[in-house]
Amino acid sequence: MNERDCQHSDELDLPASNGGTLAEQVYDRLSEAILAGELAPGAKISEPALARQYGVSRGPLREALHRLQERKLITRSANHGARIVKPSPEALAELFVVREALEGMAARLAATNATADEIARLRALVDQNAIDDQDFHFTIAQCSRNPMLIGLLCGELYSLLRLYRGLPLGVRPRSQRAQIEHERIVSAIEDRDADLAEMQMRRHIASARMRREAALAKDQAQA
Amino acid sequence: MNERDCQHSDELDLPASNGGTLAEQVYDRLSEAILAGELAPGAKISEPALARQYGVSRGPLREALHRLQERKLITRSANHGARIVKPSPEALAELFVVREALEGMAARLAATNATADEIARLRALVDQNAIDDQDFHFTIAQCSRNPMLIGLLCGELYSLLRLYRGLPLGVRPRSQRAQIEHERIVSAIEDRDADLAEMQMRRHIASARMRREAALAKDQAQA
DNA sequence: CCTCACAAAACTGTCAACACTTCGAGCTCT
DNA sequence: AGAGCTCGAAGTGTTGACAGTTTTGTGAGG
Structure with a gap:
């Protein structure tokens, strides 16, 4: 049970929040x-x-x-x-389709617009294995130089993804498969190959979707 | 006691609105x-x-x-x-990039998921020249069978597009170019060719973006 | 004439109180 | 006992008023 010790007053102060109002x-x-x-x-x-x-x-x-x-x-x-809102397998599938389209476009733009420093950072993220998936995807989104795209991917879609996966932004070890896919994406960006970068990113998202749907189906089968 | 309720007030009643609150x-x-x-x-x-x-x-x-x-x-x-919010040429360009990604995906899904009736409706929309562009794009979005995609395209992005173009959803005659592009998209969907449908849609959006950016640049040059 | 300080008006943020609706417990009737 | 009704409790929608801040307008001084 997540109940606090004090019974009557669960009043939580809001000192750490940044917003003024x-x-x-x-x-x-x-x-x-x-x-x-x-x-x-x-x-x-x-x-x-x-x-x-x-x-x-x-x-x-x-x-x-x-x-x-x-x-x-x-x-x-x-x-x-x-x-x-209650997450559903259907909504999860829809979300991944939208992500595939938008992140594919982000990778395409990143291949064209990323600076040398950004590409080096991406390469470092891939070479050290312990990073989390979100950092990788956020960095590519930033490289797209498209604020609206960045806002959608890092704001709304990422929020829904967190909600649907039901995990608290965990830094769990990603699979060997994802590691290879990440490397291919970065390689394409390094080569400034926009078409290939988009294709690799879309395959990566589609692969992640299938893995996650399988995991979710198994969870629901247990319950 | 200066009651200005009935005389010259700008008070607008809200009778036609559907919302309860x-x-x-x-x-x-x-x-x-x-x-x-x-x-x-x-x-x-x-x-x-x-x-x-x-x-x-x-x-x-x-x-x-x-x-x-x-x-x-x-x-x-x-x-x-x-x-x-004040529309900017940069925001317009960003919007079209996002549209290109999402509507391309919608066309891809439509090629797979559209029913025969829906395809017939698309064909009719293309054959009669007087239709407006939005109806065409909305119909394809509906054919994608992806509610999240439909919501983004027909809701948020369409709103921003209306705002940025500064026109009241006018049914203005579309160019001969757009007419041809529409026909190619529908043909690809009729053939159930998902790859081609996506490519044709993305070219269509990119073409529209260039035309609109040119028009907007000319407007700003005049002002 | 311009600048700065200061006071007043306007506005935003917040709260407690008031209508109306919805839900549920208890009662009545068959 | 079970179905339907009544009435009270809880909750949502809305309002007007109050406190703190920003902006404006005004006048003195350089």
Whole structure:
């Protein structure tokens, strides 16, 4: 049970949040809580309870909830309250298709626009095996020099990916297969071969999708 | 006792809006107003003024503004208010790159997943010349059978496209060039050729991007 | 004439209180 | 006992008011 020691006052202060306004702080804390899995998927959100928990009034909380609604992290229906979005295998598959398209384009642009320093950093990331997958993909997105693409990949899609995988951004060792695929992508970027970079990235995402779908199917078979 | 309710007030009623809550109605009206260009890009939003205009209190209005912020239709900074986002040539170029990736993927999926009826509808759209471009692209997105892709293309990206082009979803005659490109895309889908469908769609988007960038550059040269 | 300081107006952020809806416990009737 | 109704409790939607900040307008001084 994740219940705190103190019974009556679960009031959590918000000192570490960067946002100036309470609504922003609550938004940051709430999105992090949802993505970290602290709030169960599909669970109903009680505005008074959450407001007490975070030590704010319902006004800022509702503003944060509306932002989360637009980010599709919660669903809201009038007079029926808000619920944490529940990940589904279908949504996961859809997400990977979108990622394949966007990250493929990012790799294509990176092959053209990346600086020598950035390519060196990518090469270093691949050569040392202990890095996490996200760092690699984020770095390539940055190399695309396309802020909208970067925002989609590193913001919205990455959030949904965290939610669907149900893991707290873990640095788990990636497979040998992924290691090889990463190396091929970097090689293509080093060669400034845009077509090949896109193709390798798309194969990499498709491969990751199949692995993850298999793992998810096995999890659901157990449950 | 200066009641200005009925005389010359700018108070706009919200009868036609579908949403049950005031916040939703204001959200719909505001996003439509921004996308239609009724609110000047870059203009500052005064919460009291807008609240009076729409005949609601500041609470629901602020909730709608937070949703618009997450949709990137407005920008907000603490204690400094909200501003309508200002389109830039750079953002337009970025948008077309993202569209090229996503619509290419949609065409690929459509070649695989579209039903015979849907393909017939696409063929009809191409054969009759008077259709507008958006209808064609939306239909292909629907054929992808990927709700997340459909939501991105028909929702967020389409909104930004409307905003950046500054036109009210006009049914303007498309060029002969676009007509030919549409026909090639539909032919590839009819042949169930996923690779070709994606390539033709990406060329079509890239061609549209170059035409629009040229038009925008000319406009800015005049001004 | 320009600049700076200062006060007032306006605005944003926040809160507590008020309507209306929804849900559930308990009662009634068959 | 079980189905349906009633009424109270809880929750959501909305409002107006209050506190702190930013901006504006004004006047003195250089």
